[in-house]
Amino acid sequence: MTGIRPNPRLSIGVPVYNGEKYLRVALDSLLAQTFEDFEIIISDNASTDKTQEICEEYAAKDNRIRYERQAINQGAAANYNRTFELARGELFKWAAHDDACLPTFLEKCVDALDKAGKDTVLAYTIATTIDADGEAIIPDPYANGDTLRPSSKFAAARVVHTLRYISLANATFGVIRSEHLKRTRLIGPFVASDYVLMIELAMLGRFSRLDERLLLRRKHSGGSRHESNPTLADVEKWFRGSSGGKTVLSPRLKLLLEYYRSVFVADVSTITKLACASVIIPAMTERKLRVATGKWRRQIMRPASPT
Known part of the structure; x- marks a missing residue:
């Protein structure tokens, strides 16, 4: 662990709830990174399985890992945000407890930010979707979903691009x-709050997308994300936690209002x-029409069933 500083350059937030099945894989992939100047902050959202035992084991063997356990499940949004509240690095990354990163993920992303300059606020890589056993899903259902690359010098153009192409x-x-x-505002306690965060970041600067598949996103029925929350109400509860209130607005209307709220609370000029x-x-209307057109084209191009 040479080169590790008291205040690491990069903080990695790992929010987790009942992650015993995949947590070791996620942590091992982070500890195997070629870029080593980081800390890992685990926020355990009152897990009831062996998550605490695993976290304490890893924290004991590597001093880059800090572990905090919440007394009650506060919802995914609060748990994600807690990891950033505890972060010390000038750079930050969230890491899902059931995903994994290939060894050069951090090195490539940090290098991209260093080369791009301060007006680039985020660097990420495209991903490979894996199943519950860690095998790549072929064909990848999300292979064409990594098209988010807002690079204009104008904030409004970056917002348009993000609204058009955000999908994962x-x-x-x-x-x-x-x-x-x-x-x-970090991750909000509502459906698609990660989309809203991307809009807020896009207002502040450019994104750099690396055309390498260095992130492994796991799709499985026992996940803590949308795969195990089949309805929008379930997803909302996952974001808010069992103690959170329920919005009276539809998720789509809530998302639209949050987009506008993000714009008007943003730390940018009034003109912007x-x-x-x-x-x-x-932009949202154009996206909706494009998605509908794509579905229509796939339907008419689908081979006819044999009679």
Whole structure:
């Protein structure tokens, strides 16, 4: 662990709840990174399985790991945000407890940020989807979902690009400049709050997407994300926790209102806020039409069933 500083350059937040099945794989993949100047902050959301035992084991054998256990399940949003509250690094990354990173993930993302300069706020890689056993899913159901690359010098253009092309959470698991992440509302307790976070970051700067598959995203029925929460109400409860209230708005209307809220609370000029606000509905409408058109094309091009 040469080169580790008292205040590491990068902090990695690992929010977890009942993650005993895959947590070791996730932590091992982080500890095997070629870039070593990091700390790992685990926030255990009152797990009831062997998660605590695993976390304490890893924290005891590597002093880069810090472990905190919550007394009650506070919901995924609060648990994600807690890891950033405890972070010390100038760079930050969230890591899901059931995903994994290939050894050069951190090195490549940090290098991309260093080369891009301060106006680039986030670097991430495209991903491979794996199943419960860690095998790549072929064909990858999300192979074409990594198209998020807002690179314009204009904030409104970056917002348009993000609203048009965001479809996966891969960028959320990239490496982010902490100084910019502090200027956002982080992960909110509502459905698709990671989309809202991406809008807030896009207002602040560019994203760098690396065309290498260095992130392994696990799709499995026992996951803590959408795979194990089949309805929007279930997803909302996952974000909020059992003690959180329930919104009276539909998820889509709530998301639209949160986009506008993000624009008007953003730490940017008034002119930039107005420009970004003006593009939200047109961009969302265009996205909806594009998705509908894509579904229609796939239906008419589907081979006819034999009679």
